[in-house]
Amino acid sequence: MEWRRFHTLLTPDEMGQADRITIRRGVSGFVLMKAAGNRVAEAALKMIGDIGTGGTCRIACLGGPGNNGGDAFVAAELLRRSGHSVVVHTLSKPECLSGDAALAAGYYEGTVEPLDTFEPEKTDLVIDGLLGAGLSRPIEGDVAALIARTNTAAPRLLAIDLPSGVSGKSGAILGDAFQAERTVSFFRAKPGHFLEPGRTRCGSVDIRQIGIEANVLDTIRPKAFLNQPELWRLQLNLPAGAGHKYDRGHAVVFSGPALKTGAARLAANAALRAGAGLVTLLSPPNAILVNASHLTAVMLRKCEGSGDLGEILVDHRFNAFVLGPGFGTGERVRDYARLVLEAGRALVLDADGISAFSDVRNILFDNEKQPSEGEGVRLVLTPHAGEFARLFPDIAEADRLSKLDRARQAAERANAVIVLKGRDTVIASPDGRAVINANGTPWLATAGTGDVLSGIIAAQLAQGMPAFEAAAAGVWMHGRAAELFGPGLTAEELAGQLPRVFVELMEA
Numbered sequence: 001m002e003w004r005r006f007h008t009l010l011t012p013d014e015m016g017q018a019d020r021i022t023i024r025r026g027v028s029g030f031v032l033m034k035a036a037g038n039r040v041a042e043a044a045l046k047m048i049g050d051i052g053t054g055g056t057c058r059i060a061c062l063g064g065p066g067n068n069g070g071d072a073f074v075a076a077e078l079l080r081r082s083g084h085s086v087v088v089h090t091l092s093k094p095e096c097l098s099g100d101a102a103l104a105a106g107y108y109e110g111t112v113e114p115l116d117t118f119e120p121e122k123t124d125l126v127i128d129g130l131l132g133a134g135l136s137r138p139i140e141g142d143v144a145a146l147i148a149r150t151n152t153a154a155p156r157l158l159a160i161d162l163p164s165g166v167s168g169k170s171g172a173i174l175g176d177a178f179q180a181e182r183t184v185s186f187f188r189a190k191p192g193h194f195l196e197p198g199r200t201r202c203g204s205v206d207i208r209q210i211g212i213e214a215n216v217l218d219t220i221r222p223k224a225f226l227n228q229p230e231l232w233r234l235q236l237n238l239p240a241g242a243g244h245k246y247d248r249g250h251a252v253v254f255s256g257p258a259l260k261t262g263a264a265r266l267a268a269n270a271a272l273r274a275g276a277g278l279v280t281l282l283s284p285p286n287a288i289l290v291n292a293s294h295l296t297a298v299m300l301r302k303c304e305g306s307g308d309l310g311e312i313l314v315d316h317r318f319n320a321f322v323l324g325p326g327f328g329t330g331e332r333v334r335d336y337a338r339l340v341l342e343a344g345r346a347l348v349l350d351a352d353g354i355s356a357f358s359d360v361r362n363i364l365f366d367n368e369k370q371p372s373e374g375e376g377v378r379l380v381l382t383p384h385a386g387e388f389a390r391l392f393p394d395i396a397e398a399d400r401l402s403k404l405d406r407a408r409q410a411a412e413r414a415n416a417v418i419v420l421k422g423r424d425t426v427i428a429s430p431d432g433r434a435v436i437n438a439n440g441t442p443w444l445a446t447a448g449t450g451d452v453l454s455g456i457i458a459a460q461l462a463q464g465m466p467a468f469e470a471a472a473a474g475v476w477m478h479g480r481a482a483e484l485f486g487p488g489l490t491a492e493e494l495a496g497q498l499p500r501v502f503v504e505l506m507e508a
C-alpha cells in the first residue's frame with residue numbers, strides 16, 4: 001500500500017507509535033515538541049495577523065499536565081520573542097511537569113500563572129494546550145467550568161492537536177470541550193478531527209509536519225482514511241472510447257406503490273447520471289402510469305412479486321439493484337432482497353429496505369447468501385443513524401465505540417459494506433478498512449438526498465467497481481455535487497451536478 005498517496009487517519013495510540021518509532025530512529029522527543037510548538041506559533045501569528053491590530057497582542061496559553069502543555073510552552077516562548085504579551089496559565093505547577101514537557105517549561109522565559117487567573121474576556125487569542133491526544137477520562141470540576149466559561153466568552157481560540165475534551169479516537173466530547181476557531185495538529189489527522197461533534201469543535205483543521213517520516217506508516221499499517229478520490233480513482237470506470245452501453249452495466253431500482261414513487265425515481269435518475277449504461281425502474285402495477293408519466297431515459301418494467309423478479313433475474317445484464325427508497329417495509333422487501341442476493345447481484349439496501357429487517361435481522365446477516373471469501377462483497381447498506389439503530393441496536397448503544405468502530409463492527413456482522421450517513425458519513429468494509437467522508441454541505445439535510453446517494457452507488461456497482469470503493473466514490477461524488485450546487489439545494493438538483501463532478505475527476 002502506498003500510504004503517502006492517501007489521507008491516512010491515525011488514532012492517538014497510532015500517533016504515539018509514530019512518535020516512538022521516530023524517537024527510536026534518533027530524533028529526540030523534545031525536537032518533535034519544538035517543531036510542534038513552532039507550527040502552533042506560526043498558526044497563532046497568522047490568526048493575530050487576521051486581528052490586524054498591528055501592535056502587541058494579549059495571548060493566553062493554557063498548559064496542561066502532559067506534552068500538549070509542552071507544545072504550549074514552546075509556542076508561548078516563540079510568541080513572546082515576537083513581541084507579544086504572553087501569559088502561560090498552567091493546570092499544575094511547572095515543576096510538576098516531567099520529560100519533554102518539563103524541558104519545554106524550562107525553555108519558556110515569560111510569565112506563568114495558575115489556571116484560575118485566566119480571563120478569556122481579556123485576551124486577543126487563547127492557545128489551548130490543556131489536553132490533547134492523552135485525554136483519557138471526562139473533564140470535570142474546575143477545568144470543565146473553565147471550558148464552559150471560555151466558550152461563553154467566545155474568544156478567538158487556537159487548539160493544539162485537539163480542542164481539550166475532544167477524543168482524538170472518536171470525536172466524542174468527554175465532559176466538555178473548547179470550541180476552537182482553528183486546530184493545528186501534527187503529521188496526520190485523527191478520526192476525532194472529522195467525526196462529529198469533534199469536527200465542529202475543531203474549527204478549521206491544519207495538519208502540519210514536524211519531522212516524522214511518512215514511512216513510519218509502513219509499520220503502523222493504519223486502516224482509516226479520509227475519503228478522497230486517490231483512494232478509488234483507479235477503480236472508477238469512465239466510458240471507454242469504443243465502449244457501448246452494456247459495458248457500463250444495467251442498474252435496477254424498485255419503485256414503491258402509486259403514492260410513493262418519487263424516491264425510487266430520484267435513485268434511478270441519479271444512477272443514470274452517475275454512469276450506469278442503462279437503468280430500469282421496476283414498478284408495481286398500480287404505480288406504472290405514475291412512473292411512466294415521469295420517466296424518459298430510465299426504462300420501466302412491471303414487477304408484481306417474486307415470480308416477476310425471478311424472470312428478470314434470469315437476464316444477467318441486470319447487475320446492480322437499489323431496494324428501499326419509498327418501498328414500504330413488508331415481507332416483499334425481504335423476499336426481493338433475498339432473491340437479488342441469491343442471484344449474485346450487487347444490492348444497495350436503503351431506507352425501508354433496511355428497516356424491513358429490524359425484527360428479523362439474522363435473515364440479512366445469514367452468510368449463506370453472501371459471497372464466500374475472495375468473491376467480493378455485493379451488499380451495501382446505507383443507513384442513517386436511526387436506520388442503523390434498528391438493524392444494529394447493540395452496536396448503536398455502545399457509547400465507547402466511535403462511529404468508525406460502529407460502522408466497522410456492523411460491516412463485519414452483516415458481511416456488507418456499511419455507509420453510515422450524516423455530516424461525517426463513515427464507509428466501512430468487512431475487512432476492516434474504513435473511510436470518513438468530509439465533503440458535502442449542510443444543504444444535503446433535505447428530503448430525498450439519501451435516495452440520490454443510493455442511485456449513485458448503484459451506478460458504480462453496475463459498472464463493476466468493488467463495493468467498498470463504489471460506496472466511497474458514491475458518497476464523495478454526492479458530497480461534491482452538493483458543494484458545486486451551493487445553497488438552496490433540493491434532492492432533484494443533485495444529480496444534475498454530476499457532470500461537473502466527473503469533469504473534476506477526469507482532470508485530477
Ligand SMILES: NC(=O)C1=CN([C@@H]2O[C@H](COP(=O)(O)OP(=O)(O)OC[C@H]3O[C@@H](n4cnc5c(N)ncnc54)[C@H](O)[C@@H]3O)[C@@H](O)[C@H]2O)[C@@H](O)CC1
Pocket residue numbers: 015016018019032033036064065066067068069070071130131132133134135136137138139140160161162186210
Ligand atoms: N507525535 C506526537 O505524538 C507528538 C505529540 N505532541 C503533543 O503531545 C500531546 C500528547 O501528549 P500526552 O500523551 O502527554 O497527553 P496530553 O498532554 O494530552 O495529556 C496527558 C495528561 O493529561 C492527563 N489527563 C487525561 N485526561 C484528563 C482529564 N480528563 N482531566 C485532567 N487530566 C487528564 C493524563 O493523566 C496525563 O497526565 C499531543 O496532543 C501533542 O500536543 C508533540 O509534542 C509533538 C509530537
Ligand SMILES: Nc1ncnc2c1ncn2[C@@H]1O[C@H](COP(=O)(O)OP(=O)(O)O)[C@@H](O)[C@H]1O
Pocket residue numbers: 351384421422423424425439440441442443444445446447448449450451452453478
Ligand atoms: N449536515 C449535513 N452535512 C453534510 N451531509 C449531510 C448533512 N445531513 C445529511 N447529510 C447527507 O444527506 C443525505 C441524507 O440521507 P437520508 O438521511 O437517507 O435522507 P432521505 O431519506 O431524505 O433521502 C446523506 O447522504 C447524509 O450523509
Ligand SMILES: [K+]
Pocket residue numbers: 068128129130131132159160161162163164
Ligand atoms: K489542546
